[in-house]
Amino acid sequence: MDFLQPRSWAEALEAKAAHPGAVPIAGGTDVMVELNFDKHRPEALLDLNRVDDLAQWWTEDGRVRLGAGVSYSRVIDELGDTLPGLAMASRTVGSPQIRNRGTVGGNLGAASPAGDAHPALLAAEASVEVASTRGTRSIPIAEFYTGVKRNALEPDELVAAIWVTPPSGPQQFSKIGTRNAMVISVAAFGLALHPDRRTVGTGIGSAAPTPRRAPDAESFLAGELDWDGRRELADSVAREFGERVRAAASPIDDVRGTAAYRLHSLSVMARRALAWAWHDYQRAA
Amino acid sequence: MRITTTVNGESRQVDDVWPGESLLYVLRERMGLPGSKNACEQGECGSCTVYLDNVPVCACLVAAGQAQDRDITTVEGLADGEDLHPVQQCFVEAGAVQCGFCTPGLIVAAHDLLAREPQPSDPEIREALAGNLCRCTGYEKILDAVRLAADRMATT
Ligand SMILES: Cc1cc2nc3c(=O)[nH]c(=O)nc-3n(C[C@H](O)[C@H](O)[C@H](O)COP(=O)(O)OP(=O)(O)OC[C@H]3O[C@@H](n4cnc5c(N)ncnc54)[C@H](O)[C@@H]3O)c2cc1C
Ligand code: FES
Ligand code: FES
Numbered sequence: 001m002d003f004l005q006p007r008s009w010a011e012a013l014e015a016k017a018a019h020p021g022a023v024p025i026a027g028g029t030d031v032m033v034e035l036n037f038d039k040h041r042p043e044a045l046l047d048l049n050r051v052d053d054l055a056q057w058w059t060e061d062g063r064v065r066l067g068a069g070v071s072y073s074r075v076i077d078e079l080g081d082t083l084p085g086l087a088m089a090s091r092t093v094g095s096p097q098i099r100n101r102g103t104v105g106g107n108l109g110a111a112s113p114a115g116d117a118h119p120a121l122l123a124a125e126a127s128v129e130v131a132s133t134r135g136t137r138s139i140p141i142a143e144f145y146t147g148v149k150r151n152a153l154e155p156d157e158l159v160a161a162i163w164v165t166p167p168s169g170p171q172q173f174s175k176i177g178t179r180n181a182m183v184i185s186v187a188a189f190g191l192a193l194h195p196d197r198r199t200v201g202t203g204i205g206s207a208a209p210t211p212r213r214a215p216d217a218e219s220f221l222a223g224e225l226d227w228d229g230r231r232e233l234a235d236s237v238a239r240e241f242g243e244r245v246r247a248a249a250s251p252i253d254d255v256r257g258t259a260a261y262r263l264h265s266l267s268v269m270a271r272r273a274l275a276w277a278w279h280d281y282q283r284a285a
Numbered sequence: 286m287r288i289t290t291t292v293n294g295e296s297r298q299v300d301d302v303w304p305g306e307s308l309l310y311v312l313r314e315r316m317g318l319p320g321s322k323n324a325c326e327q328g329e330c331g332s333c334t335v336y337l338d339n340v341p342v343c344a345c346l347v348a349a350g351q352a353q354d355r356d357i358t359t360v361e362g363l364a365d366g367e368d369l370h371p372v373q374q375c376f377v378e379a380g381a382v383q384c385g386f387c388t389p390g391l392i393v394a395a396h397d398l399l400a401r402e403p404q405p406s407d408p409e410i411r412e413a414l415a416g417n418l419c420r421c422t423g424y425e426k427i428l429d430a431v432r433l434a435a436d437r438m439a440t441t
Contacts, residue, residue, distance in 0.1 A: 047350055100340045
């Protein structure tokens with residue numbers, strides 16, 4: 001097995017083009033588990049830790065460009081106010097040691113339906129910048145997930161960055177699991193209110209083959225919210241929103257929970273996330 | 286492949302490393318530093334916690350090649366010669382060590398916490414140690430040890 005260690009982004013893309021079967025490794029918190037348990041012997045590892053560009057974030061044209069190699073710990077410390085939904089999701093990942101190494105780009109690379117970054121990125125309507133020696137393209141986040149642990153990357157492509165517009169309204173993230181730390185979600189939900197566009201963003205985790213949005217719940221809620229008057233939210237609206245989020249999911253039974261429990265918890269999390277977000281929105285007035 | 290790193294302040298070089306092996310394996314089996322423990326090899330237990338460039342990580346999840354030219358501190362690097370670091374001393378005094386398997390990882394995690402936050406609250410201690418499992422103590426004595434270390438480090 002080769003160990004490829006590019007020192008720049010250009011070198012990384014050349015290495016991936018020359019070795020499409022090479023497995024990129026960033027924080028290693030998914031890749032090393034596979035290697036340690038001999039589940040997988042790739043022809044090569046492509047270490048991205050030396051590519052400085054990947055570990056940077058900056059703001060450009062009003063949007064945050066989050067390098068694929070920025071760790072959860074740094075999202076929490078440096079972007080808590082700018083990307084609140086993603087920071088909330090990041091706080092729930094694994095443990096301090098896992099958050100110190102694990103990256104948002106690695107979450108996208110793994111594309112697990114249970115990845116915690118996904119509901120937040122879906123709700124925020126992020127886009128993924130991917131690149132190869134052939135060029136760069138931008139993929140809307142909802143189109144990035146193509147199947148169970150599958151994503152839209154071509155064999156010669158790498159994730160360069162995630163683009164997220166800082167929110168014009170409140171964001172929430174909610175995750176249910178068997179304990180508070182070190183837990184893969186049984187179900188998760190991300191919510192973003194976008195008062196500038198008068199739209200709503202949602203993201204569902206662990207309750208379908210891929211992370212996904214709940215479009216019907218989004219348009220329903222966008223039409224019901226009193227964006228100008230910020231009046232109290234009717235219980236019936238919150239409940240209906242929860243039901244529509246639930247209807248968008250298609251979970252399975254597995255070791256972490258039953259499909260029925262996932263559906264129920266999603267409707268509850270959606271309702272609660274909405275209540276918290278609406279409360280924030282009212283207070284911000 | 287050949288790996289050169291700084292471990293506990295000393296430059297170390299090892300040859301014939303398989304690129305897919307973990308930093309934990311390199312430390313324990315190739316460098317003779319068995320302080321960091323191997324319990325799960327999947328990031329769940331924290332008993333392999335070391336500093337990688339001053340950041341606590343699970344050594345079992347760092348690929349050997351990723352440690353090239355990096356600065357690593359293991360539990361062996363915390364004492365000052367024969368004198369235990371206050372965090373280590375307080376674990377002993379508080380009775381926070383039973384079988385001791387989790388101890389090296391907890392010591393590194395607690396050491397990092399107290400470096401960042403010299404007077405942590407109980408929830409902060411729990412959060413900082415959330416990635417370290419102990420099957421013996423029930424954690425109460427470990428919390429005592431960290432509180433004791435915080436007090437002692439404040440007065441010395
Ligand atoms: C103990 C433990 C607890 C965990 N808890 C959680 C949790 O609570 N929530 C959660 O969501 N996840 C959790 N995880 C999973 C993991 O930490 C996350 O998926 C993390 O985001 C992976 O990031 P990484 O940088 O470590 O990825 P790596 O392991 O380095 O890579 C993951 C995948 O992405 C690919 N990849 C990495 N970077 C790129 C890139 N730039 N371009 C293309 N492909 C790339 C790799 O080839 C691989 O397929 C946990 C893992 C462990 C071991
Ligand atoms: S051995 Fe590394 S976390 Fe358990
Ligand atoms: S003392 Fe035995 S596992 Fe902690």
